[in-house]
Amino acid sequence: MLKVARTVAEVRAFRRELAKQGKTLALVPTMGFLHEGHLSLFREAARHADVVGASLFVNPTQFGPNEDLASYPRDEKGDFAKMEKEGVSIVFAPAPEEVYPDGEETRVEVTGITQGLCGKTRPGHFRGVTTVVMKLFHIFQPDAAVFGEKDYQQLMVIRRMVKDMFMDIRIIGAPLVREADGLALSSRNSYLSAEDRENALGLSMALKAVREAVQAGTKDVKALHDIGSAVLAGHHLKEDYLEIVDAESLRPVEVIGARPVRALAAAYCGKVRLIDNMGV
Numbered sequence: 001m002l003k004v005a006r007t008v009a010e011v012r013a014f015r016r017e018l019a020k021q022g023k024t025l026a027l028v029p030t031m032g033f034l035h036e037g038h039l040s041l042f043r044e045a046a047r048h049a050d051v052v053g054a055s056l057f058v059n060p061t062q063f064g065p066n067e068d069l070a071s072y073p074r075d076e077k078g079d080f081a082k083m084e085k086e087g088v089s090i091v092f093a094p095a096p097e098e099v100y101p102d103g104e105e106t107r108v109e110v111t112g113i114t115q116g117l118c119g120k121t122r123p124g125h126f127r128g129v130t131t132v133v134m135k136l137f138h139i140f141q142p143d144a145a146v147f148g149e150k151d152y153q154q155l156m157v158i159r160r161m162v163k164d165m166f167m168d169i170r171i172i173g174a175p176l177v178r179e180a181d182g183l184a185l186s187s188r189n190s191y192l193s194a195e196d197r198e199n200a201l202g203l204s205m206a207l208k209a210v211r212e213a214v215q216a217g218t219k220d221v222k223a224l225h226d227i228g229s230a231v232l233a234g235h236h237l238k239e240d241y242l243e244i245v246d247a248e249s250l251r252p253v254e255v256i257g258a259r260p261v262r263a264l265a266a267a268y269c270g271k272v273r274l275i276d277n278m279g280v
């Protein structure tokens with residue numbers, strides 16, 4: 001049975017009981033409106049601990065003033081049913097006041113790696129993410145936590161926070177789950193009209209074009225960028241960024257060399273901002 005916890009105290013009581021039984025816990029943080037991508041994280045989590053816990057919280061502090069906090073899709077009942085089916089034992093689904101009872105005076109911020117890519121367009125976004133994830137880690141005290149490669153920069157930011165703060169939590173990255181045609185699964189895809197949905201495919205196609213060009217021998221990053229950009233434009237997608245970066249530091253690379261690189265992109269499909277990324 002899935003336990004629905006609305007308060008920090010309930011999660012702590014659950015965690016104490018687990019500790020008594022000598023059981024380990026893996027946490028999967030989510031904002032809900034679950035799809036197969038999220039479900040794959042629950043399955044991954046189950047491979048790393050005795051018990052899987054989740055959070056369902058649309059965290060206000062990671063949204064900018066002109067972003068989609070108010071309209072973010074929600075389906076709490078449906079999400080609980082999916083969690084139950086996947087064998088999640090506890091979900092923390094708090095009201096914002098439970099997580100921020102005294103406002104947001106204490107913040108957790110990773111610098112450097114948060115400055116480029118999504119950090120440029122969404123100032124303060126990653127500070128909101130690291131602040132809430134730090135809170136969730138302290139509430140759940142998980143042995144491991146699973147994050148999707150869909151949000152590749154987020155995964156790297158969290159890895160960095162955990163490393164720098166000597167937190168004893170194993171961070172597990174899970175592969176990006178796509179629709180059959182290549183579109184990365186996202187709760188925000190529910191915003192797309194049928195026509196937008198066609199155009200949205202251009203995002204993964206742009207990244208595939210970059211990957212194929214790399215495989216065909218193109219090493220110049222500017223040339224690679226232009227190849228991807230043209231695919232975005234061809235699908236009426238407004239490029240936010242399309243960058244080829246070092247897969248770990250996320251710093252831009254100029255020439256493809258020996259180290260692993262990754263192509264990351266964000267684009268507007270109408271008003272909807274979508275992100276995707278691929279190893280190249």
Ligand code: AMP
Binds near residue numbers: 041147149175176
């Ligand atoms: P969200 O609910 O969008 O905050 O996402 C919660 C977690 O699910 C994050 O770790 C995401 O990276 C992960 N996630 C979202 N979409 C996908 C996907 N298509 N494939 C794999 N993981 C995903």
